[in-house]
Amino acid sequence: MQATNNRWDALDVLRGLTILLMLMNVTPGSWETNFSFLVHAKWEGWTLIDMVAPAFLFVIGCAMPLSFER
Structure with missing residues (x-):
């Protein structure tokens, strides 16, 4: 059997x-x-660290449909 890596x-x-x-x-x-x-x-503006949590949530949102396919 071949294991597929999706x-x-x-x-x-x-x-x-x-x-x-x-x-x-x-x-x-x-x-x-x-x-x-x-x-x-x-208060105004953003730095790299301000975008870490939104980027992580974006990755989780992109990965959810892939995991639901299984």
Whole structure:
């Protein structure tokens, strides 16, 4: 029997990247210094870290139809 692999590599890469950025945000290494892209925007605008949770939800939404096919 052949096992079919219906995974999309792009979804796996984006999911891994968002999880990596989530971990970098929670544990910056030093509380005295931060990378500028790991700081949330004060009120107006956005930084890279502000888009991590929406990107993760987007990946989950894209993966749901693929998992429901099984």
